[in-house]
Amino acid sequence: MTKHVIEKIKGSLIVSCQALDDEPLHGSEIMALMAKAAKQGGAVAIRANGKEDILAIKKEVELPIIGLVKKDYPGSPVYITATKEEVDELIEAGVSMIAVDATNRSRPNQETLQSLIKYIKPLGIPIMADVSTVEEGIAAEKLGVDCISSTLSGYTEYSPSHSGPDFKLIENLVNCCSVPVIAEGRIKTPDHAKQALSLGAYAVVVGSAITRPQIITKDFAEEMKLNLKVKGEVH
Numbered sequence: 001m002t003k004h005v006i007e008k009i010k011g012s013l014i015v016s017c018q019a020l021d022d023e024p025l026h027g028s029e030i031m032a033l034m035a036k037a038a039k040q041g042g043a044v045a046i047r048a049n050g051k052e053d054i055l056a057i058k059k060e061v062e063l064p065i066i067g068l069v070k071k072d073y074p075g076s077p078v079y080i081t082a083t084k085e086e087v088d089e090l091i092e093a094g095v096s097m098i099a100v101d102a103t104n105r106s107r108p109n110q111e112t113l114q115s116l117i118k119y120i121k122p123l124g125i126p127i128m129a130d131v132s133t134v135e136e137g138i139a140a141e142k143l144g145v146d147c148i149s150s151t152l153s154g155y156t157e158y159s160p161s162h163s164g165p166d167f168k169l170i171e172n173l174v175n176c177c178s179v180p181v182i183a184e185g186r187i188k189t190p191d192h193a194k195q196a197l198s199l200g201a202y203a204v205v206v207g208s209a210i211t212r213p214q215i216i217t218k219d220f221a222e223e224m225k226l227n228l229k230v231k232g233e234v235h
């Protein structure tokens with residue numbers, strides 16, 4: 001029997017390969033090569049956005065794909081797998097797990113998180129709940145999700161901003177939820193990933209620090225500028 005995706009990711013690295021159309025590496029072929037590189041480096045699963053990228057990645061690597069569809073809807077702050085339409089796209093693409101925004105914010109088309117989960121459940125595809133607070137994690141677990149990810153911490157108006165990972169949220173989710181908790185969001189170094197695991201995270205998702213060179217470059221450039229400022233060489 002093939003191992004369930006949840007078992008496969010245990011204690012491991014998931015690499016998010018995403019570049020929206022305003023990013024320098026936008027393009028399905030590029031995302032597929034990112035996924036190939038991630039696999040070579042030891043990733044056990046890929047997180048990816050949209051059918052086109054997912055199909056290209058599936059051609060290139062045989063790894064489970066955690067799929068999401070990012071789409072902006074006017075009047076709703078929810079953009080990660082907001083409605084059944086996006087779920088249908090992911091089913092067509094053949095993903096191993098579906099990531100959804102599991103915040104309590106209003107969704108487009110009068111959709112609710114509950115109705116979306118009810119729609120996915122009978123399909124037998126595991127659901128990853130992207131949350132920004134521990135309360136959202138607890139509520140998502142009650143609705144039947146298979147794992148919870150700290151993805152949205154810092155990206156809802158009521159969650160704290162951090163320059164690094166939200167370790168407090170990861171720890172609180174681990175303490176309050178019984179489904180696996182995935183650490184995701186601004187995990188920038190191998191040490192961050194190890195720290196998340198030591199707090200009880202089940203697996204770790206790393207995106208920008210591996211697959212967004214413009215952000216990696218910015219981190220270098222800003223840190224170097226800061227150093228010059230400390231030395232008083234830049235005003």
Ligand SMILES: CC(=O)N[C@H](C=O)[C@@H](O)[C@H](O)[C@H](O)COP(=O)(O)O
Nearest residue numbers: 016151155185186187206207208209
């Ligand atoms: C907030 C949001 O829209 N996050 C997205 C979710 O899929 C991606 O843009 C992130 O890259 C991913 O969560 C991984 O996080 P980081 O890139 O920080 O390692």
